[in-house]
Amino acid sequence: MQRTRFGEMACSIARTLDVIGEPWSPLILRDVWAGVRRFDHIQADLGISRKVLTERLNHLVEQGVLKRLPYDARPRYEYHLTAKGADLVEMLMAMARWGDRWLAGEAGPPVLYRHHACGRIGHVDPRCSHCGEPMHADDVDLLPGPGSA
Amino acid sequence: MQRTRFGEMACSIARTLDVIGEPWSPLILRDVWAGVRRFDHIQADLGISRKVLTERLNHLVEQGVLKRLPYDARPRYEYHLTAKGADLVEMLMAMARWGDRWLAGEAGPPVLYRHHACGRIGHVDPRCSHCGEPMHADDVDLLPGPGSA
């Protein structure tokens, strides 16, 4: 999509959208994260058109978020998260958390997250990187940074 | 955009995308969060077409993420975050954090976040809601939840 490119804006949210903001991209990343790594499997899981899936995968690989790895002597490939891509997962978990809170119906959340360190079912909780206290909408002031040209 | 509706999927990420996944929507929310609340101001700030801005604002209001408030005796309106919308800000901060880490150039991040509780410049750090330890891509297992029908 996106006729207007966001990447030129002095805004990290806009720049991030330039990488993963196209339709389907977050869901493709979710699939790869969850272990659905092959073209046909992703296509079947999401019901996305093969054309668009090709475009999205290429873009995500170009952006260094996914890498394409052969898994057979034949030309067969799997897509895996790079370190840059794995770092996006916390954003996906924040999205999932919001959906769980505000959009899950009676049935409850469709997916649960078990934390390795404590073994319990939990969710992400955004904390300040300095003091560890909660960091929500009203807990911050926005200031111009060095790259605010 | 989105010809395919994501809302029916048993996935909180997909459902969240149905609310804020259309092009421009996260940037509109960022603007409102940052205090740019009026139609013409948002339009000028983003360079979005007025038609699309109207559509997005209506959708976000319908979804209960924004509310439309009069600010004058004349028919003049401002858009504000609802509680549901304010809760989305942690997702925006996660996006901004990723852009700051991976896409900011030499100049550094365009925006800094000052945390009220400690007064320092920081960023969001995703922590487990139970044990408070870091919660990144490799720190969780995904399990089917009650709403996984």
Add this chain to the structure above:
DNA sequence: AGCCGAGGTTCCGTAAGGGAACCCCGCCTG
């Protein structure tokens, strides 16, 4: 030799974004 299956590519029809012009309506000014 012929088939299969993964991973794409091509083609066409339709819907959604971009841009610019236009409209409405309450106030303000002369």
Add this chain to the structure above:
DNA sequence: CAGGCGGGGTTCCCTTACGGAACCTCGGCT
């Protein structure tokens, strides 16, 4: 009280990008 202004949209047309289905390719298998 006529005309202008400014916020907040709406309308129109053009172009681009998605959706879907068909087709292609290449290695291996029977």
